[in-house]
Amino acid sequence: MHIAGGLYRELCFHPHWDALLGSGGRAARALSRLSPGNIFSCYFERPHEVDTVLSALGVNGSCAFRADPIAFAYFHPLSRPHLQPARSELRKMPPLKIEGRAVLRFGFLEGDAIVNAEKAVYDPQTTGEFPPFFSNGSTAKQLALVLNEQELLSVARIDDVEVAAASILEIHRASCIVVKRGIKGVAVFEPGTASRFIPAFRSTRVFKIGTGDVFSAAFAYYWAELGQDLFTAALSASKQVARYCDNPLAPLEPLASGAHDVREERHPVCEPRTVLLLGAIKTLGQRYSIEEARYSLADLGLTVICPALENVELSHIQVSTVLVLADGIEPDMLSLAHTLVNEGVKCVALAELPQSSDQLTRLVNCETTDDFTTALYLAGWK
Secondary structure (H helix, E strand, O other): OEEEOOOOEEEEOOOOEEEEOHHHHHHHHHOOOOOOOOEEEEEEOOHHHHHHHHHHHOOEEEEEEOOOOOEEEEOOOOOOOEEEOOHHHOOOOOOEEEEEEEEEEEOOOOOOEEEEEEEEEEEOOOOOOOOOHHHHOOEEEEEEEEEEHHHHHHHHOOOOHHHHHHHHHHHOOOOEEEEEOHHHOEEEEOOOOOOEEEOOOOOOOOOOOOHHHHHHHHHHHHHHHOOOOHHHHHHHHHHHHHHHHHOOOOOOOOOOOOOOOOOOEOOOOOOOOEEEEEOOOOOHHHHHHHHHHHHHHHHOOOEEEOOOOOOOOHHHOOOOEEEEEOOOOOHHHHHHHHHHHHOOOEEEEEOOOHHHHHHHHHOOOOEEEOOHHHHHHHHHOO
């Protein structure tokens, strides 16, 4: 496997994260044990440190010079990252030349990669228009596009995922398209074949930074290098993402035979899910947390009802899950959660302070975590 992608610094305030990875670096490290001979090509601003960086990732490869150090900074893993320097200030470098039987090509901020491969996986890593794989002179006998749902709908200018995928398959001359749909799992499309859907697998915790990179890396390994069929490769990649979420610092390991087997789905099994979001807004921090939770849940495709932020007739609500932000919550909100739990409604609680956990003793069978992102995903999973 030959991987071409960005090597960027990543910072996150909560939980703390400070790593030199980026899409390419993360993919290379993720596959360092599954595909120990993989080669990584990127740009880097400190040529004298290249050997040290590649060694830390557990791979061989090369880094072309770039003029600017590049960093992404997150407040939390679901927040929009701040890019430094701004895109408009980045100086473009000459393209990399990549050859291999199986190649994973990510989009770059500071340059490009011209690929010659038998099987190529292309993850453009951008919203809106992205350059077609073949437009820069790249070649491949088989091409798989990996896009998230927002990227697909944005570039196709179509609101329907299946219609958009059919359009992009033709325009971009791809053999297949894999669409990452976040909490809804993955959809796979091939010309002349019905769409198929794969679930997102649960993990104990959810570290969201880089999950798309790891999916693309694992999919490229299973589809382009091992030759698995499209559905099986995407299914294997989805399982590996759950492993990454639990331990984002560890390279991927082989999957156990039969683990998380699912039947093939011709249509998505995604029930509409409504989350009742309960929490306090007495302080600025509490208000920020509940507003951010409401925004992020909606961004995951969930319907959110939040009595602290809107007038709600609670006697008529029907919800799939109660999400409790426990820090500073009022007793009446806890009583409401307790009532709904007794009626069989799923309950998830975010308790970042020890004393908040003590308040939750009445909520039997409530999943509790101290991590913001994990709480939101637990609320969204069936």
